[in-house]
Amino acid sequence: xxxxxxxxxxxxxxxxxxxxxxxxxxxxxxxxxxxxxxxxxxxxxxxxxxxxxxxxxxxxxxxxxxxxxxxxxxxxxxxxxxxxxxxxxxxxxxxxxxxxxxxxxxxxxxxxxxxxxxxxxxxxxxxxxxxxxxxxxxxxxxxxxxxxxxxxxxxxxxxxxxxxxxxxxxxxxxxxxxxxxxxxxxxxxxxxxxxxxxxxxxxxxxxxxxxxxxxxxxxxxxxxxxxxxxxxxxxxxxxxxxxxxxxxxxxxxxxxxxxxxxxxxxxxxxxxxxxxxxxxxxxxxxxxxxxxxxxxxxxxxxxxxxxxxxxxxxxxxxxxxxxxxxxxxxxxxxxxxxxxxxxxxxxxxxxx
Amino acid sequence: xxxxxxxxxxxxxxxxxxxxxxxxxxxxxxxxxxxxxxxxxxxxxxxxxxxxxxxxxxxxxxxxxxxxxxxxxxxxxxxxxxxxxxxxxxxxxxxxxxxxxxxxxxxxxxxxxxxxxxxxxxxxxxxxxxxxxxxxxxxxxxxxxxxxxxxxxxxxxxxxxxxxxxxxxxxxxxxxxxxxxxxxxxxxxxxxxxxxxxxxxxxxxxxxxxxxxxxxxxxxxxxxxxxxxxxxxxxxxxxxxxxxxxxxxxxxxxxxxxxxxxxxxxxxxxxxxxxxxxxxxxxxxxxxxxxxxxxxxxxxxxxxxxxxxxxxxxxxxxxxxxxxxxxxxxxxxxxxxxxxxxxxxxxxxxxx
Numbered sequence: 001x002x003x004x005x006x007x008x009x010x011x012x013x014x015x016x017x018x019x020x021x022x023x024x025x026x027x028x029x030x031x032x033x034x035x036x037x038x039x040x041x042x043x044x045x046x047x048x049x050x051x052x053x054x055x056x057x058x059x060x061x062x063x064x065x066x067x068x069x070x071x072x073x074x075x076x077x078x079x080x081x082x083x084x085x086x087x088x089x090x091x092x093x094x095x096x097x098x099x100x101x102x103x104x105x106x107x108x109x110x111x112x113x114x115x116x117x118x119x120x121x122x123x124x125x126x127x128x129x130x131x132x133x134x135x136x137x138x139x140x141x142x143x144x145x146x147x148x149x150x151x152x153x154x155x156x157x158x159x160x161x162x163x164x165x166x167x168x169x170x171x172x173x174x175x176x177x178x179x180x181x182x183x184x185x186x187x188x189x190x191x192x193x194x195x196x197x198x199x200x201x202x203x204x205x206x207x208x209x210x211x212x213x214x215x216x217x218x219x220x221x222x223x224x225x226x227x228x229x230x231x232x233x234x235x236x237x238x239x240x241x242x243x244x245x246x247x248x249x250x251x252x253x254x255x256x257x258x259x260x261x262x263x264x265x266x267x268x269x270x271x272x273x274x275x276x277x278x279x280x281x282x283x284x285x286x287x288x289x290x291x292x293x294x295x296x297x298x299x300x301x302x303x304x305x306x307x308x309x310x311x312x313x314x315x316x317x318x319x320x321x322x323x324x325x326x327x328x329x330x331x332x333x334x335x336x337x338x339x340x341x342x343x344x345x346x347x348x349x350x351x352x
Numbered sequence: 353x354x355x356x357x358x359x360x361x362x363x364x365x366x367x368x369x370x371x372x373x374x375x376x377x378x379x380x381x382x383x384x385x386x387x388x389x390x391x392x393x394x395x396x397x398x399x400x401x402x403x404x405x406x407x408x409x410x411x412x413x414x415x416x417x418x419x420x421x422x423x424x425x426x427x428x429x430x431x432x433x434x435x436x437x438x439x440x441x442x443x444x445x446x447x448x449x450x451x452x453x454x455x456x457x458x459x460x461x462x463x464x465x466x467x468x469x470x471x472x473x474x475x476x477x478x479x480x481x482x483x484x485x486x487x488x489x490x491x492x493x494x495x496x497x498x499x500x501x502x503x504x505x506x507x508x509x510x511x512x513x514x515x516x517x518x519x520x521x522x523x524x525x526x527x528x529x530x531x532x533x534x535x536x537x538x539x540x541x542x543x544x545x546x547x548x549x550x551x552x553x554x555x556x557x558x559x560x561x562x563x564x565x566x567x568x569x570x571x572x573x574x575x576x577x578x579x580x581x582x583x584x585x586x587x588x589x590x591x592x593x594x595x596x597x598x599x600x601x602x603x604x605x606x607x608x609x610x611x612x613x614x615x616x617x618x619x620x621x622x623x624x625x626x627x628x629x630x631x632x633x634x635x636x637x638x639x640x641x642x643x644x645x646x647x648x649x650x651x652x653x654x655x656x657x658x659x660x661x662x663x664x665x666x667x668x669x670x671x672x673x674x675x676x677x678x679x680x681x682x683x684x685x686x687x688x689x690x691x692x693x694x695x696x697x698x699x700x701x702x703x704x
Contacts, residue, residue: 266635266636266693267636269635270634270635270636270696273633273634273635274629274630274633274634276629276633277626277628277629277630277631277632277633277634278626278629278630279629280629281625281626281628281629282622282625282626282629283618283621283622283625284618284619284622341618344622
């Protein structure tokens with residue numbers, strides 16, 4: 001296996017949706033909408049035979065290539081990727097951990113700027129993803145829905161009038177839609193109101209996860225809020241419900257930040273600047289540590305305390321300093337300790 | 353009481369002996385020799401009456417003014433000092449904590465660059481002090497001894513053929529000499545050999561104390577090593593004995609540093625740079641913290657890891673960021689929390 005040139009083209013570059021150009025970017029990193037779809041007359045992925053999987057890829061790929069939505073993008077044969085490239089795609093949120101695991105026939109189509117992407121033969125035949133910067137769930141849904149319509153005109157989806165879109169796991173049946181918002185809540189963590197707020201979020205039927213989705217730990221005050229329910233509601237209702245809650249959380253976070261500035265400005269600024277001092281001077285940094293330090297500095301940028309650095313830089317650092325990204329940038333297989341050294345070097349170069 | 357103009361002339365300036373120009377300056381901050389002397393026919397200070405104390409000051413002052421050694425210096429009436437100025441002089445090692453405490457008639461003569469100074473009516477009638485940069489005990493002794501000779505030709509010292517110089521406390525009787533070396537041993541602390549080395553030091557009859565002498569805590573890996581015995585040995589033997597031990601400690605410290613560089617270069621460099629990052633970015637810094645951070649950065653300068661900063665700067669920071677110094681520099685009475693903020697500001701200005 002040789003390095004995939006398509007993947008090489010992403011190395012060292014941040015995804016477009018991390019650019020911090022969207023609304024509420026000081027608090028929301030990105031909005032994502034994912035649609036799960038399956039082709040009728042084919043078994044679900046976990047029961048499909050090799051021949052089926054190959055045929056599904058062929059059909060989905062040619063349908064996707066016929067649309068204008070993914071123009072300028074590229075196709076990747078996931079089965080033929082090196083482990084480091086698989087991990088690289090996981091770090092970029094382009095494939096899921098599960099998909100990286102086994103050697104099944106799977107495909108990935110990545111659109112320009114990684115705004116739109118299509119996983120083929122993940123849990124479902126099609127997992128269509130759209131990202132947008134900041135809080136732009138409607139925009140992400142619009143992008144996803146447009147591509148979905150274009151594909152639907154070329155593919156026969158497994159769809160039931162009673163249940164809606166049929167999916168491999170019943171938790172996705174119906175709309176097959178999962179909207180999620182990656183949100184940075186250091187203020188609520190510092191004021192210790194975070195548990196109360198997150199309890200409220202889960203009580204209205206939403207899920208809270210860490211930076212890397214299901215099963216990932218919450219780190220550095222980054223939270224992923226998404227809908228649990230995909231059935232019995234329209235897509236528009238799901239999106240607007242999630243959007244409403246996201247706006248409430250933003251409001252709480254803003255209040256928490258105001259309170260902190262009013263009551264403990266010095267301590268907060270000190271914390272922010274110390275994090276910046278360590279980030280720009282350390283000679284070795286673990287993944288966990290960088291997320292926590294970026295979190296503090298990101299708060300500093302949001303509060304206007306720190307002006308020499310941008311939210312975009314910090315968003316990108318979160319992704320570009322992950323293990324596989326570092327190994328791709330430095331073009332070397334590295335032990336964790338070596339990576340920590342290179343990570344610190346990378347951050348210093350980026351921020352100085 | 354108005355601010356003493358003599359003291360104002362020292363504000364914001366480091367003592368000459370902190371300049372890091374002497375031998376072994378990367379490890380030894382300074383060498384100090386102190387001689388305790390008393391006038392015959394006067395009671396010791398703790399039993400002297402006001403009239404006696406005044407007469408002692410008059411005699412010592414005129415004797416000192418007649419010598420060339422203290423030319424360009426100045427006299428301070430300690431009793432008439434503001435508390436902040438007393439503390440300022442303690443921080444500069446020019447008077448002792450005890451001397452600052454009560455309202456007795458006491459005087460202080462400070463020579464140029466604070467290399468030589470004379471406390472009058474401290475525990476003894478005369479406490480003569482000489483400082484030198486780095487490990488220069490002989491030089492400090494020579495300076496002290498020359499001034500002592502000049503004073504002795506004009507004053508009648510309390511001296512016994514059998515016991516030597518008589519002093520208020522018998523632990524100083526004989527030579528009245530206390531030599532001390534302020535030494536920075538981060539290497540031995542990191543290799544955990546420090547206790548063994550310090551045990552060896554005390555076993556040969558020397559004392560180990562913190563940065564501010566007797567009763568002060570050891571902080572930031574700075575240790576003060578001094579002779580305990582003043583009786584039954586010649587001045588030269590005391591000085592050369594202390595010098596020999598100091599050189600041994602330096603040797604141990606150098607070995608420890610070499611070992612650290614060989615076995616844990618990355619961890620040590622990381623520690624050093626993080627300390628630098630915090631020192632130059634924090635918005636509030638306590639006294640204790642600054643000593644510990646300066647200690648790490650000073651090691652970095654000694655190891656050649658850190659080149660943008662000098663040992664002199666760090667030596668001076670240790671003194672110039674003490675509470676009274678800060679209040680003098682910013683010309684304001686400050687609560688501890690305010691001082692911590694100003695301290696951080698002062699360090700940033702100094703190091704950027």
